[in-house]
Amino acid sequence: MTIAPIQGPLTPQVTLPVTPVRPVIPVTPPAAPSIEINSGQVRAQLIAKTAQEAAGRQGGLAPLVADLSQALRNPMLPAQVRSAAALVLAQARPADGRVSGADIAKALAQSGLFLEARLASEPRANPRGQDLKAELLVLRQALAAWLAGAPRAPVRTPGRAPPPPYRGAGASTQPAASPSLPSDAPLSAVGQRLLAETEGAVARQELLQIASMPAGADEPLETQLVTRWMFEMPFTTPQGAAVAQFEVGRDRRGTQEGEEPAWRVAFSLDIEPLGPIHARVSLRAAQMTVGLWAEREVGLDRLRQGQDLLAHALRQADLSAEIAIQAGSPPMRAPEAGRLVDQTS
Template sequence: MTVAPITPLTPGDPQARISAALDGMLRDTPPTPPTLAARPDPLVAAVRAALESAASSQGGLSQLFADLGQALRRSDLPAAARTAIADLLALRTPLHPALGADDIRRAVQTSGLFMEADLAAAPAGGRAAPPGSPAPPPTDIKAALLAVGHELEQWEPPEADAPRQEHPAVQPGAQPAVDGARAFIAPPPPYRGAPTAAQPPAEPSIAADAPAEALAGRLTAETRAAIARQELHQLASLPEARGAERPQESLGPRWLLEIPFATPQGAAIAQFEIAHDMAGGGAGEQVAPAWRVRFSLDVEPLGPVHAQVVLGADGRAAVTLWAERDACAEQLREQSSLLRLALQDAAFAAHVAVYSGAPHRPPPPAAGVLVDRSS
């Protein structure tokens, strides 16, 4: 099953209709199934179909990056596929002590979340490359994934291999092992309000000497699943609908995205939620506008770490950290004064708290929130 890219959305009534539909689909109350008497809006139906398709086939980046690295070690990988894979892997952000705000800003911009918006904002026609010159490498992870998927689709195995089979669809939860390799459990599908979940670096699930036909089929399926997950992040990041308790002028952007970090163990995938509350909290409560960031990361030797950062326009900052390993939590407590001083140097009145364990996780969404099981 081919995952089609999401087309850019335009402002106005269509955007509001899509936002209203998503607000119902991605919250606690499942959407009402359409009936013959009430036909769904075509745009709403298109979004619903994209959501259902992506939710049932999504998969993580961590395993894909590990298997793509394994593929680069083979001599039979076509040159075009090798270039596309190298371009994708080059978009990982190095995780090192000198990592700064500019690195994170660049990683967010190239995460794949804004691909269609960037294309829509580009000048008409753009600047054409000179005839015969190679195309510039993608600067966006979703664009790079699409390029990898295209090149893998063109790959034909050597004549000595068995005829190429149709690629099986990647089922939710697990991906089939190749030549006895361990199965990889896919991360939970992202949706608005979900707890952030990290993907630790993975070991290759494809044997180094796997047949080219099996390798091409597995990589194609994993790439499609990663594109589907990108689309779920984009759907979950669409604007919220208007409501009596949350007027439109108080609703800022809310982005759900993933950033791949390059570590010595492989690609570690951090999931972020970035939200901007423009005005008060409703019911007469007035609070200063604030940026709220949640993220999760899982790298050795720290293990799973979760964070919530709130930066208020009133100059206050609150940082809460959770470490699922007690040794890591103790280490973070010992270093928390350095974080507090760094925030104070940036003119924030800072409060830092560190806890052992994981943050409270809401119950999983009810059936039908991501997939309409009535149809």
């Protein structure tokens, strides 16, 4: 006996021999064990694993911006790397005191937090020039292609990496960075240093995205009532590259039905000669609370000199504000058990 397969326009004719077999009494296999998958637990484990891996690689954005500025002065830098580096540097604003609320809103939109979400909703959109993480990924690709085949020697970046960001940690300062590459450094050493710093900056972007994720349904209700976005805004200063870390949040705790959630904004910046400056701002309806801290006397004096100007600007915006200026730094929330430990100390 033979069986001929169904013929299609591209199906060759094949004849398969079939050997008759005796009937077999069917056996019902045992039922497979029921497995319940906790999606929330799987999600938490994946996020924790990604965060742990990124925390070991992350580095500050300021050293990369400083070294890119110096590297671009080398005419031998490959054109593809030069183009990608210029777009990363275009994300850094000069710290000239003229940063507006619109600038900060733009920095949040282009911070890299929403890159994957935008690509998912608009697959054909080109994020180049509009997203910091996209620029870092392109720069990493250009550097890796340039150094392909070259041995990857260990690269020691000067200074320590800033603490890794995590949800609820609050904003913290990072010192300004000056270029760390010698002016006569070999081109291969320049590429290796830039690649290491770029990989560290990409890992930090991943941590910022994880810190900005909404709380899961299995987390405490108090955590679910607060939405936070944590991002970093690079600046250029005469002393080097600096980074301001922001946390913007909507707090629904304590709100009644129909009542608007409170807006909470925190940022920290360390620039010369002011030193570390911290701000914590809360806005509910038309009532605003502003807390400012300075860790140096010169920064404290500058804040006090501008207090009346700030109060006048808030009144012009029809906001009732309480302003407090203090020395030191704001109280920081103690990290929960299970956070990462710096073993390099």
